[in-house]
Amino acid sequence: MQHTTKHILVTGGAGYIGSACVAALLKAGHSVTVFDNFSTGQSDKVPPAATIIDGDITDPEAIDAALGSASFDTVMHFAAKKAVGESEAHPSQYFATNVVGSFQLLQAMERHQVPQLIFSSTAAVYQPPVSDAPVTETTPTQPMSVYGTTKLMVEEMIASYARTNKLAQYTILRYFNVAGDAGLQYQEHNAQNVFPILSESIKTGAPFHIFGTDYDTRDGTCVRDYIHLIDLVDAHVRALSSTKNATYNLGTGTGYTVQELVDMFEKASEKEITTIASPRRPGDAAVVTASAAQAKADLDWQPQHTLQEMVQSAL
Numbered sequence: 001m002q003h004t005t006k007h008i009l010v011t012g013g014a015g016y017i018g019s020a021c022v023a024a025l026l027k028a029g030h031s032v033t034v035f036d037n038f039s040t041g042q043s044d045k046v047p048p049a050a051t052i053i054d055g056d057i058t059d060p061e062a063i064d065a066a067l068g069s070a071s072f073d074t075v076m077h078f079a080a081k082k083a084v085g086e087s088e089a090h091p092s093q094y095f096a097t098n099v100v101g102s103f104q105l106l107q108a109m110e111r112h113q114v115p116q117l118i119f120s121s122t123a124a125v126y127q128p129p130v131s132d133a134p135v136t137e138t139t140p141t142q143p144m145s146v147y148g149t150t151k152l153m154v155e156e157m158i159a160s161y162a163r164t165n166k167l168a169q170y171t172i173l174r175y176f177n178v179a180g181d182a183g184l185q186y187q188e189h190n191a192q193n194v195f196p197i198l199s200e201s202i203k204t205g206a207p208f209h210i211f212g213t214d215y216d217t218r219d220g221t222c223v224r225d226y227i228h229l230i231d232l233v234d235a236h237v238r239a240l241s242s243t244k245n246a247t248y249n250l251g252t253g254t255g256y257t258v259q260e261l262v263d264m265f266e267k268a269s270e271k272e273i274t275t276i277a278s279p280r281r282p283g284d285a286a287v288v289t290a291s292a293a294q295a296k297a298d299l300d301w302q303p304q305h306t307l308q309e310m311v312q313s314a315l
Contacts, residue, residue, distance in 0.1 A: 006240060007031045009072045009114075011057055011105065012079030013050065014041025016191075017120065017232065020182035021076060023047050024233045030240075035066045036079065045184050057101035060108070067112040074116040074240060075109060077102065080151075083192040084124065084283075087147035098150035099157075106161050115168035118239050121155055123176045123225075123249070124148030128285035132223075136291045137174075137247050144283035155247070162245050171239040176225040176251035176290045178232050180310035194224075194261065195314045202269045202315065210258050212280035217287060223255035225289040228305035228313075238299040251290025252303045261307075268311045 008025055012018040013034030018041065025032050026049045034046050037056040046052055053069065055062035057079040067075075080098045081087065087094040102119075109117065126135055127142035143149045161167040179195040188196055201208045213220045227250055235250050256264075262273055295301045 005029045005031070006073035007033070007070060008074045008076055008240075009033050009035055009066060010050075010076045010078065011035045011063075012041060012077070012120075014038060014043055014046050014052075015078055016186050016188050017178060017229065018076075018078040019045040019047075019184055019186060020229050020233045021078070021236050022050050023182065023184065024237050025076075026050060028237055033066070033070065033072070035063070040189070042186070045186055057105060058096055060104045063101075063104050064108045064111065067108045067114060072112070072114045074118065075105065075114055076118045076120075076236060077105060078120045080120065082122075082147060084145045084147045085192060087145055087150070091146040094146050094150045098147075099153050102154040103157060106157060106167070110161070110166045116240075117158060117167060117170045118236055119154065119158055119170065119172045121151045121172050121174045121247075122148065123174050123251070123288065123290065125152040125155065125174060128283065129288055132287045132289075134253055134289045134291035135249060137249055137294055159245070169243060170245050171242050172247040173235060173239065174247065174249050175232060176227055176249070176288070178229055179226050179314060180228040180230065180305065181313040182229045182233060194258070195226075195310070198262065198265045198273065199314050201273045202265060202271050205274070207274040207276050208262065209276050209278040210262070211278050212284060213277045214280075215286040217257055219257050219259045221258035222284055223257050223287040223289065225251040225253065225255050226261075226307055226310055227251050227303055228310050231303040231305050234304075235295060235299060235301045238301050242299065244298070246294070246298060248295040248299065249290040249292050250295060251292050253289055253291060254307075255287060255289040256307055261311075264307065264311050265315070268308070269315055
């Protein structure tokens, strides 16, 4: 894949994944403009070499002005609300930000003829697996949450824009469970993911709830596929050189149980975590792992980092 430098607009570029991507893009020689409303993003994590535009994806004039401020080759679209529980409690916010916001972005991209879009999607678009087989890109989609529904709607919008020649090229990246630190020491406030919650338990001694201890797995707790932030970011940088319209899973293909994760945190921190066995959560499948064979074939991408490294860097 030949490497040309591009000018990239990164929406949500001050977020946990966005900021790590901005740093990697700058390191690869690209020029980067960050578009973020800083509702959850942290401006001090945006590298100084990036241009910052303070704006909201739900404001059509702001996104239009941002795309009109320079000649962009690519948009990397991270700006979104992303907590499953919150999406069930406040669906309106999720449709407004994730769906309407993305629609306004696509409209502005068409208007300013920006050819390429790389979209941050999620494994939450899939039907919960009925078997332990890894999830492939052809696994049926049937989101169990409002969050997953909004991401799938955006995927379908993107594909429609491309099919009707309003967008030249797109890559949709479906993340499994992203964890670890990419060197920016990013701490998400009120994060709903298991890694920050376990880190918090280590720090404060707060008990950790395990939702469901009676699954048909090796120790009764759910099995999940965790991917290091550094590996995830690497896939985005590689997607810049892609010429085909495609959707890829990003995961390692290896699953760990929640209990194994707790054990690993305890071992790495040399502290004990108090766990509370809580009832299963609705919509949680017993085993979810990714097949990322397609990303390896097309993007020459494969994860390099272990779960131990994720735990170590999170701590």
